[in-house]
Amino acid sequence: MIPGLQPISLQELKALAAPRHWSIEGHLDEMASLTPLRGSISAEHQGSILEVKGKFQTIVTLCCDRCLSEFNQTLACNTEELIWLKGNGPKPNELNGSSHSEDMDALMECLDPLGSFDPERWVFEQLSLQMPLVKRCGADCPGPAQQQPSAQTTAVKPEGTDLDPRWAALQKLTSP
Ligand SMILES: [Zn+2]
Numbered sequence: 001m002i003p004g005l006q007p008i009s010l011q012e013l014k015a016l017a018a019p020r021h022w023s024i025e026g027h028l029d030e031m032a033s034l035t036p037l038r039g040s041i042s043a044e045h046q047g048s049i050l051e052v053k054g055k056f057q058t059i060v061t062l063c064c065d066r067c068l069s070e071f072n073q074t075l076a077c078n079t080e081e082l083i084w085l086k087g088n089g090p091k092p093n094e095l096n097g098s099s100h101s102e103d104m105d106a107l108m109e110c111l112d113p114l115g116s117f118d119p120e121r122w123v124f125e126q127l128s129l130q131m132p133l134v135k136r137c138g139a140d141c142p143g144p145a146q147q148q149p150s151a152q153t154t155a156v157k158p159e160g161t162d163l164d165p166r167w168a169a170l171q172k173l174t175s176p
Helices: 010-016 104-109 119-130 163-175
Strands: 020-026 037-043 047-064 070-087 109-111
Touching: 010 037, 037 119, 047 119, 070 119
Parallel strands: 070 109
Antiparallel strands: 020 037, 037 047, 047 070
16 A cells, blocks of 8 residues: 555545645555655546546566566556546537547546545556566576476387277187
């Protein structure tokens, strides 16, 4: 839990009629990081949308997918997001009169206007998006560790030796 980053009700944000700012300094519960997460975030209630801006960074320790060794990676965010406060007045694309496609609604995050905004959750989600899908320690990656040659080479049995014992008995009867 980052100190001071408690959820705030959207009604409270609305009553502020100004952006609410938080400074970030600490570690997220859901994401272990080498250095504390540092930066700032702000949220402004604009009627039917919530405008959230954040700029923060941290260093996390990741495990390389190829050589399996650990390396440090900086995760930095400088993002802005509009969150639609669903069920409250005009849709955002009607509001700003722009020619956004109808799909915009589907792409946008939604919040219940009577609910709350959780700045820590938002910060966590933004950082998660920065997480590389393919983790590589760098250009000098030594590559996959050498595989041990398998000791369990399946021995090929001479033909006929692994006959079902019932067949073996039958074979005795049929052979001269
Ligand atoms: Zn590597």
